[in-house]
Amino acid sequence: xxxxxxxxxxxxxxxxxxxxxxxxxxxxxxxxxxxxxxxxxxxxxxxxxxxxxxxxxxxxxxxxxxxxxxxxxxxxxxxxxxxxxxxxxxxxxxxxxxxxxxxxxxxxxxxxxxxxxxxxxxx
Amino acid sequence: xxxxxxxxxxxxxxxxxxxxxxxxxxxxxxxxxxxxxxxxxxxxxxxxxxxxxxxxxxxxxxxxxxxxxxxxxxxxxxxxxxxxxxxxxxxxxxxxxxxxxxxxxxxxxxxxxxxxxxxxxxxxxxxxxxxxxx
Numbered sequence: 001x002x003x004x005x006x007x008x009x010x011x012x013x014x015x016x017x018x019x020x021x022x023x024x025x026x027x028x029x030x031x032x033x034x035x036x037x038x039x040x041x042x043x044x045x046x047x048x049x050x051x052x053x054x055x056x057x058x059x060x061x062x063x064x065x066x067x068x069x070x071x072x073x074x075x076x077x078x079x080x081x082x083x084x085x086x087x088x089x090x091x092x093x094x095x096x097x098x099x100x101x102x103x104x105x106x107x108x109x110x111x112x113x114x115x116x117x118x119x120x121x122x123x
Numbered sequence: 124x125x126x127x128x129x130x131x132x133x134x135x136x137x138x139x140x141x142x143x144x145x146x147x148x149x150x151x152x153x154x155x156x157x158x159x160x161x162x163x164x165x166x167x168x169x170x171x172x173x174x175x176x177x178x179x180x181x182x183x184x185x186x187x188x189x190x191x192x193x194x195x196x197x198x199x200x201x202x203x204x205x206x207x208x209x210x211x212x213x214x215x216x217x218x219x220x221x222x223x224x225x226x227x228x229x230x231x232x233x234x235x236x237x238x239x240x241x242x243x244x245x246x247x248x249x250x251x252x253x254x255x256x257x
Contacts, residue, residue, distance in 0.1 A: 022160055023211040023238070026204040028246035030163070032253050033170055033188065034197040040254070041185045047256070049181045053174055055252055065171070072164055079157035086154070088138045107164060114168055118175040 011078050011101065018075025021068045050122055057120040066115045070108035077104030153210045159203035162196075212238025 040048040055061055081093075081100035089096055141147040173184040187193060216233035228236070 019207075019211055022204070023208040024242050024245045025249065026160065026163065027201065027208055027242070028249040029167060030197060030201040030204055031246075031250065033167070034194070034201065036250065036253050038185055038188055041182075045182060045185075046178065049174075049178050051256065052181075052253070056171060056174055061252075069164055069167060072160060076157045076161040076164065079154055080161065083151075083154045083157065086141075086151075088136075103161075107161075107168075111164075111168055114171050114175065118171065122178060 011074070014071065014074035014104075015078035016075075018071035018073065018078075022072040022075055025068045026072070053118075053120070053122055056115075057118050062115050062118070066112055069111040069115070073104040073107035073111065074101075077101055077107075152206065156203040156207040156210075159200045160207065163200045163204070208238075208242060212242070 037048070037052070056065065077100040081096055084096055084100075085093060141151040170184060173180040188197070212234045213230075215237050216228070216230040219237070221228040221233040221237065
């Protein structure tokens with residue numbers, strides 16, 4: 001039986017990149033937003049805000065955040081597509097692919113827009 | 124895929140097939156972490172948006188994060204992401220075996236070198252950057 005032509009390898013490469021990026025960064029990001037930011041906020045909210053703004057608008061950090069968040073969207077999209085197939089969405093998978101990869105693209109594009117346009121001066 | 128259906132016999136399989144065995148359940152738990160990731164990524168974007176919108180928006184975001192529903196969801200997301208990291212690091216040497224002088228490095232060591240160590244370093248740098256003052 002011949003294999004059907006597919007773009008699986010391309011999507012898998014993005015899935016894999018996002019898998020590594022999210023495995024490396026997400027536990028720490030969760031500790032930051034769940035524990036560190038709320039507790040710093042109690043000490044000195046204004047200083048905590050300005051420090052955070054300076055950090056996320058530093059260009060190396062912007063590019064890192066964009067790479068991690070953008071690739072993680074493709075990781076999630078590809079994996080969700082396969083979960084849905086495994087749960088029974090086996091035929092007519094075109095809308096599923098559109099939803100998953102389209103959603104990932106929309107997420108990554110939104111991330112790019114938000115991260116690249118963050119104003120570096122306190123509002 | 125597509126509209127064609129294979130004519131070969133396929134055993135009937137309900138949508139809850141993965142509940143039958145512990146291995147299948149672990150597989151599905153691992154795959155399901157993708158949903159937690161997708162939701163958390165959107166939540167992270169809200170955080171970044173709030174930081175960009177200014178001090179008032181940041182304060183509102185912190186207040187929102189303190190609500191018990193949000194704390195519970197964050198705790199669940201943390202569990203899911205930790206599970207993703209652990210399963211990912213443990214699978215890495217199986218997909219990408221590591222060799223030193225023609226000798227295969229044991230999977231656990233390869234997972235530590237390619238996964239757990241860099242992840243610890245990354246986490247330390249992230250937490251240090253956010254927590255350092257002055």
